[in-house]
Every structure is written in C-alpha cells, then in structure tokens.
Amino acid sequence: MEPHHAHQIEETIERDVRLDLFRGLGLWMIFLDHIPNDGAIGWITLRNYGFSDAAEFFVFISGYLAGFIYGPIIASGFLLSAAxxxxxxxxxxxxxxxxxxxxxxxxxxxxxxxxxxxxxxxxxxxxxxxxxxxxxxxxxxxxxxxxxxx
Missing domain, CATH: 1.20.1270 (Substrate Binding Domain Of Dnak; Chain:A; Domain 2)
Incomplete structure (x- = not known):
C-alpha cells in the first residue's frame, strides 16, 4: 500500500464536533481557573467537583481525539505514516x-x-x-x- 492512502483514510474520518465542543469547554475552564479572586464564576469549573481539573480534562479529550483520528489509520496498516x-x-x-x-x-x-x-x-x-x-x-x-x- 502506498503512503498517500493513509491521507485518504484520514480524510474519510468524519469530524465529531462534540469533541471540539468539549475541548472548547476545557479551554474556557482553564481560562476561568486562572482568574484570581474569581468568586462565584470559579464554581462552574471542574477543579471544584472531582480529582482532576480543566487541564487534565482538555488533555484527555485531545488524546481521545488523536486516537479517534489516527486509530483507523493504524488499523489499516499505516503505522509509520501515522507515527x-x-x-x-x-x-x-x-x-x-x-x-x-x-x-x-x-x-x-x-x-x-x-x-x-x-x-x-x-x-x-x-x-x-x-x-x-x-x-x-x-x-x-x-x-x-x-x-x-x-
């Protein structure tokens, strides 16, 4: 198989806008977490409701998105192209x-x-x-x- 087939596989993967939405929410929460003396607005971010904060949430969603995009390319036998x-x-x-x-x-x-x-x-x-x-x-x-x- 030729390397340009890996690019074709990547183009056929449909973008999931829900992942973009959650990454955007993660970025907003990171921004809100860096506001000093934020008062009530800080209570809508993840740092107050669990063991992780918005940065970890953003990294998790980004990693999931990378697997979503590159997983099918690797599964099709294009490991070197994906790497x-x-x-x-x-x-x-x-x-x-x-x-x-x-x-x-x-x-x-x-x-x-x-x-x-x-x-x-x-x-x-x-x-x-x-x-x-x-x-x-x-x-x-x-x-x-x-x-x-x-």
Whole structure:
C-alpha cells in the first residue's frame, strides 16, 4: 500500500464536533481557573467537583481525539505514516512552546526593567533564567524549566 492512502483514510474520518465542543469547554475552564479572586464564576469549573481539573480534562479529550483520528489509520496498516504525522504535530507544538517561552521571558524581563521592579522576575519564575541563561537554556529546551503560567 502506498503512503498517500493513509491521507485518504484520514480524510474519510468524519469530524465529531462534540469533541471540539468539549475541548472548547476545557479551554474556557482553564481560562476561568486562572482568574484570581474569581468568586462565584470559579464554581462552574471542574477543579471544584472531582480529582482532576480543566487541564487534565482538555488533555484527555485531545488524546481521545488523536486516537479517534489516527486509530483507523493504524488499523489499516499505516503505522509509520501515522507515527510520522504524530511526530510532526508534536514537533510543531514543541516549537510553539519554545517560542512562547522566549517571548514570555523577554516580556517579563522588559516589564521588570521598564517599571524598575525586579519582583516581576521572581513572581513569574524567570529570575534564575535571566541570571544564568547559559545554563538554564538547556533545561528550557528539555521542558524542565518552566515559568509561572506557561
């Protein structure tokens, strides 16, 4: 079988908008969970009603969606094609994360210096990175160094 058949199988899988709805709800709940002193609006998110929060809910639905899309491709014998597509997707997400890390860190450093308030660097956990970027860039690239809310 030729690799372009895997793409045809992927195109025949009909999108389930219910999964998109639940992922969207998960994203909204993540947003609402990050509002400080949210009062009553925080009670509509999952963090108050179980052992998981909205981020875990979002990851679960996304994983289910990946299985829903790539499962039939793998079942049809296109394991390498599915693995290549998943690896490409993971590489795109990794690149986006690194770009967000760099932009976030630069913005916190700029704001801290512009407002002459080094507390921002500590509050967002970028102080150590700004003091030792030569050492911590490796940890950032391996996703072990994480600023707050990234």
């Amino acid at each position: 290549k597509r998943l690896w490409t997707r993971a590489a795109h997400i990794y690149a986006a994360h690194i770009m967000l890390f760099l932009i976030f860190t630069a913005q916190v450093a700029r704001t801290s210096r512009r407002l002459d308030n080094p507390m921002y660097e500590n509050e967002f956990n970028v102080f150590n990175f700004l003091q030792h970027p030569d050492i911590l860039i490796g940890q950032a690239l391996t996703l072990r160094y994480k600023p707050v809310d990234l």
